[in-house]
Amino acid sequence: MEFSSKLLENAVYEISQLPGIGKRTALRLVLHLLRQDIDQTTRLSSALVNLRTEINFCKSCHNISDVELCEICANPLRDKEVICVVEDIRDVMAIESTGQFRGLYHVLGGKISPIDGVGPSDLFISSLVDKVKAGKVKEIIFALSSTMEGDTTNFYIYKQIEPYEVVTSTIARGIAVGDELEYADQITLGRSILHRIPFENSLKS
């Protein structure tokens, strides 16, 4: 792409550094901003800078939070003995929106992935182990995605907390509600048969 303006080229380049946004889309977004009021651009750029410079994380679960202890961790009605281990804030939001979980979360900040240069020390694993060591946790629920990286991370953490008295579980994998069996992949269908549950339990929710 040949640009008639350095300013334009620079803006398009910076936007196209974002994941999933190519140069064509970046140009479309930039032209949109040029057509809008200048306020929209200043609001956007200051929102990004403010977020990046002033962002805070909950000192207990490492979720993004404006206060020292996030709303969930600070809520006296939540069950502090059950901790759900997730990758990032999106997973917290997804699980919260189901309304089915009343425990706390622990945000790892990623998954162990040697290919991307992410080792156990880059994630918030030791603080999770410390919580277990302190003996106040009854159950750890693994809710990472079931990829090789997710499974590796689960297993690594499992090995760390195995010596202590804590129940570990992982969220159920199976056919999604409403899905047709014939379109399900073999591994998922296989697991859903292997880990079948008593029929009466399925009537509960």
Place this chain on the structure above:
Amino acid sequence: MEFSSKLLENAVYEISQLPGIGKRTALRLVLHLLRQDIDQTTRLSSALVNLRTEINFCKSCHNISDVELCEICANPLRDKEVICVVEDIRDVMAIESTGQFRGLYHVLGGKISPIDGVGPSDLFISSLVDKVKAGKVKEIIFALSSTMEGDTTNFYIYKQIEPYEVVTSTIARGIAVGDELEYADQITLGRSILHRIPFENSLKS
């Protein structure tokens, strides 16, 4: 979506104001920025603000340009008697990349669209008419998209410059090179038969 942080919510909201970006994608982009070096965010936001505050347009063709007269208008090798009328800078870039056009451009900045509140006075039409009036232009090529808005704009400009001695043409519509006839839409196929060209001409490029 419920956010655990006002800063995060604000950043996601501002990004999701961009066309084609929903809240989910905005959150993904924001989390990506949080994982990157802070420099990336500052570079992105200053690139946007700089573009929006310092942007200039060519005083002749209204294309985006850092200098008063854009590279194309200032090029002595371009044919100043042929002007191609386009909607925005993306069309200029697309036509330039073909290497088939040696004339100048005139960027309207949009199309006449009463539904979006865009009237003739919102576009750079009068400056185009002035160029024709000055008598230095031999041909005007309409290269707007063939939508109702594009056709309306073409016709409006055509009516304005009709009294003057100038050839008007519009880019050829037809079956795209490499496309199968059976998948072409009826209108395009119909036009490509109506506006067929001598076979020898088709051998030229």
